[in-house]
Amino acid sequence: MNASSWGVLALAVCAWPLLAQVGAPRWVSAWAAAPCGVAEEEPHFDDTQLGDTTVREVVHLTASGLAVRVRLSNTFSTQPLVIDAIRVAPAMKDGEIDPAQSVELKSAGKSQMTVAPGKWLVTDAANLPVEAGKDLAVTFYVRGKVSQPSVHYMALQTGFEAKGDQTNAAKLADAKKTPLRLVVMGVEVASRTAPYTIAAIGSSTTDGAHSSPNQNRRWTDDLWRRLQEARGANAPAVVNLGVSGNRVLHAGRGGWGPVWGDAAVGRFNRDVIAQPGLKYVVAFEGGNDIRQPGSGAIPMEESVTAEQLEAGFKLMAQAAHDRGAKFIAGTITPFEHADKNRAEDPRWEKTRTAFNEWARHSREIDGVVDFDAAIRDPEHPARILAKYDSGDHLHPNDAGYQAMADSISLDLFQ
Template sequence: MHTSNSLRRATLALVTTAALALAPAALADTARTDSALSATGRTDSALSATGHHGPAWRAAWAASPQSPTAPLGPNWSQQGFDNHTVRQVVRVTTGGSRARIELTNRYGSTPLRITGATVARTAEGSAIRPGSVRHLRFDGRPSVTIPVGGTLLSDAANLPVEAFGSLTVTLYLAGGTGPATFHHFASATSYRATGDHRADPAGAAFTETSASWYYLSGVEVTGGHGTARRNGVVTFGDSITDGVGSTQDADHRYPDELAERLAAAGRPRAVLNHGIAGNQVVNDTTWAGEKALTRFRQDVLTEPGVRTVVLFEGINDIGGSTVDFPAAPTPDVSVDRLIAGHRTLIREAHAKGLKVIGATLTPVKGSFYDTPANEAKRDAFNDWVRTSGAYDAIVDLDRAVADPSDPDRILPAYDSGDGLHPNDAGYTAMAQAMDLDEL
């Protein structure tokens, strides 16, 4: 069977012929996830992402998965969970009449058993709004096992979702999970309780907190306004896309600010954040995810309803060989090699019909990356971004946040304090630099 959904997951999923033969009735109803998962990626048995044979699903929130690690502070990824309930709050940037979640065991070492899961509207902190709890199912069942390397979607939940509304996803993990696939730097608080509290409206049982997301890699919606529109934006990059330096639990990352600006201008659309703090274009790292050249296919090219991708990555390639924090230096990357990496990403995006916006790298003077050699590389790469014509459009984030009196340094009013990462005002300035017509 050749379908648009299977095509958009071609690099990730393998759905068995037998499973497909059993699925038509369920597909017409809720676009359920097939429970026969491959060991390499996401299974999605919906017949169409365009609405011709089933619901038109659109990505509403995303986070790029990472392997378990703890270089930037304690988290729960390395030990995993055992008889724990994990409650996670996310803010979607587009709405719909139904929602489903994406869970991943991409970097797990053992099959992951999800004993049960719920989705609800967020009240405050770890509390959820009474009456909004929906028990999620997976191919009609309340529990599911995700194989090593696998990713899956829940069945649709009849929960209307508003753009910029917060959803709370709660997972109950009755047995030991082993090390957990997660997203390290969430700029948001997650909560943990011992025992099964997946449907608790109050948050009293959730006495432990973390600043990471676990297993949850996406939220999709269908119905509502823009059902058949393919106009979402993926922001792809490193810590500055991820939101390092922004206020915790305030949704002031630059992708958040961009989504709000689009909505205020009467051009609402989803803006998805696929940044990973410390990530590099051409080098894998032990603590900051697989290189962009690998993860781009899984994180970006599989997102439903997306039209445009903003590529803003490379400063860690340039500076990674000159620092030993938080891990050993990475191999030196020349400007030519970094450019070749971007050209590869552009080609792959174009092959999927995506428009590509390139971004200049922001200032590093006064940061731990500040060396004459690194500055020369940054200048050379930015010159290529501005003049090569390789992208469909560009956004000059360098000039958007630079100090006019010292252009190699971030404007003090935009500096989070480390000379590298913007603060909330800086992220707003980055979003303001985007040409909405280009998006």
């Protein structure tokens, strides 16, 4: 935790008596995203050139609470990030808000806040009742030019950018839409009902690739809805820390080469362990480690064995256990015919199935969710079942994501 975060923690503790008057709230992560490395060749890179810019992001909360605070990331930049104003409000259609319900956020009691290079900052707590299953608008203004803010590429939720300080505007004037997450990488709430947070780490299938935009149809969203149906207001929060292109043991890369994000074992403490209220981790990745080496900018020297993947999962499990959380592994889903431009290596399927067998029977983890069994074709186990296939033979469609969520035993989460 950086120095700014300790200051925020102290302020939150000072504010605690006010919160405690209405119950015994606990801080839980109610929404999160993982920052990616900046890729200048990314098609939407122009959207990350901030300066005299207001950004409004809409996030879907999975816990109700009495107060909120926001996590701001400057993880991959070499320059300080100065946020001149930031506010939160219940989100309405197309990112609009009611200014009368908008609340200013501060850091160390100040409206302007600076996030140091390579660090993150959590704002002071602000009293704003929020409801699980509802959208929250987080609006911030950056006066000075920022060329490399933290980015999460697959938001699957429309954001908005506009010139000037419009942080308290009902609707941003002359706004352009953006498909990216910028700077805002977490919303934490002081909750009396959500008992803890479940954090999912993974690659594009956790990130929700090919699910319906603005519909919250990732498997993590579907899991949270199941938990809410089963447990009502006492359902735990679920946050998604998937990064498209992520790998367990090596940095993820896009087709052109720039790094999209640290390896799962490298980002685990920053992205997962740091989530407040964490009690369970679901880790679902490894397919990219198996099939990507030898394609694009990824050398064959980064090929992995099932045993190496298992070692990576054991490292993450130990980190979770040290935090007092339980670690659950997901089996790797099929990907036959996903590579159209090169021949498939028969070793890929052997590695995938060997890892899955380890996950199903390992005593070094606390549970398994068998995503492989949930969406594979029984007649061709190396392929996704057609009705769950988004069309690229790698990522599920909405029905496939729902099938994945439905395959998870809720008894894993006590």
